[in-house]
Amino acid sequence: MTEKTAHEIMEDADFKSLASQKNSISVVLAILELFLYFGFIALIAYNKPFLSSKLSGAITVGIPIAVGTIVLSWVLTGIYVRWANTKYDLLVRKIKEKVGG
């Protein structure tokens, strides 16, 4: 591919929308993950009594929160894959067709 076509694609509306969508979803999800984990750590550092309070029987609030952090991290990766497999790949295909044509 010549420099010019690369430049042309960069100016294409589809590519611009692809890049900005991908950037925002990546950044938003990464920040969510940071909040999730460091929020958990902050709770341990600053609010031990809350995590130590009983939920039911011997189970403390901290246990589902810790397990929830693990499960939610996985769910976030699932959200990303779902978005990418449908919307992202569609745009990629569209752009590739343009380059081919």
Place this chain on the structure above:
Amino acid sequence: MQTTIGQVHATSILFFILFVAVTLGITYWAAKRTRTTKEFYAAGRSITGFQNGLALAGDYMSAASFLGIAGLVSTKGYDGLIYSVGWLVGWPIVMFLIAEPLRNLGKYTFADVVAYRLNQRPIRAAAAAGSLVTVLFYLIAQMVGAGTLIKLMFGLPYEVAIVVVGTLMIAYVLFGGMLATTWVQIIKAVLLLGGATLLVILTLSQFGFSYGELFGQAEKLYTAKFLEPGGLITSPLEAFSLGLALMFGTAGLPHILMRFYTVPDAKEARKSVFYATGFIGYFYILTVTIGFGAAVLVGQKIIMGIDKGGNMAAPLLAEALGGTAFLGFLAAVAFATILAVVAGLTLAGASALSHDLYVGVIRRGVSAEKEEVKVAKIATLCLGVAAILLGILFKGQNVAFMVGLAFAVACSANFPALLLSITWKKFTTKGAVASIYTGLVLAVSLIILSPTVWVDVFHAKEKAAVEKQIKDLETQSKPKIEALEEEGKTVEAAQEKAQLETKTKELKASMPKAIFPMKNPAVISMGAAFLIGILLSLAGREKEAEDKFEEEKLRTYVGIGAE
């Protein structure tokens, strides 16, 4: 409870021989398909997303994390659970920021990506240094852990265990390359996940399949404190720094990054992170359950009687619930786990030596296919032998800090340069090289000066001596004070008490101190690596690199031109 841990079991030998036979068979099959560099480093890009998810999980679930986390939970309760959460949270970051661009831009190593539009030689030399240091520290920790664990479980002499692990691992990588290494990893991941699942089912069956019942009994035995956060996080800054290392270190581990080149395209790369995160999260939940189960069903006294760190909690629980046959199976799985992890590490190290250092730096990027494969194999052999020697050299040493060090180097030396090269147009060669070396040197030297190494490793004897003096002093003075109090001489008792306190204080002041106060330097070393990389790039423009950014961007997002 009587335990047969440390004895050689017929079942464990049987399972182990079966595992070795199957994996060597796979290596033979893979050897015929491992001729080109693409086949040697990247399994011919023939691995599916699901398979790679299992292999990634296999790379990450080491024997140390399985036995170590179960042990930590069984002895420290909730704190062990906190610890396990930290090991998972790096994976979403790998997914959102690294996996797809890495796959689209690179060929075999993460240096391919950093060097994409920058000056090849200095970048490859720096990236190879970052990779090798990360891999070597990780490898030493795994080898020493392997020798110790195998000695504990099978009663095999330390050196013999190291040589067996080293030789088998060399055979996998040398003959079967990435294809064999990946399948060994997949088999091990399935065995480990299956074994842990079975152990959890057996455990929960003892509690009517109710977690409430399990935690209820744990509370009865070890008080409510066992289910509450304890002393793991004392300093928020320290916890933040460790969190940074775990989150961004995962995205800078060469043996993990290398796996993304084994799948055909970015789509499969992203799928593989989703599967890997699921498997690893599931594995940690199992391991934590096993830890609590072991605390209740085996008991802390027995667990710590066999190994102070609690490493034998899971095997002991397996023996208690499934007899020696299950113990033997689990021991063989632990052995297989160690083998698979060191094989993956060795391959990553070998690729840094051959692809980045030999071809990229010494041959200036020009090398025949056959020659590179040959060099990669020589590098594998050298690293394998080095792993055996280092394992023996570090026998009996405290190497627990080395995995932490590997993560600190990964997040400080490898991750900032990788991220900036993908996302920032104005990133320059000077910026990248300085960022990598800054992260590398700072991470390593600050850890050496930290309490974990400076005090606990270098000045361990002095520390123990002072601790003993304090204890002696207390045992001497306490009866004296009590006697005085009984006689009603409160003034003298108070004087004696004050004296004891000042003396203890003096002794504590003479305790060896770390030069750098934090246990984990990531907040400083990673921060400095980003800062230096950005500042130096802003200081001088690199026109050529900026011109190539459009092409790189296109490849990053769309995958046009990806190999």
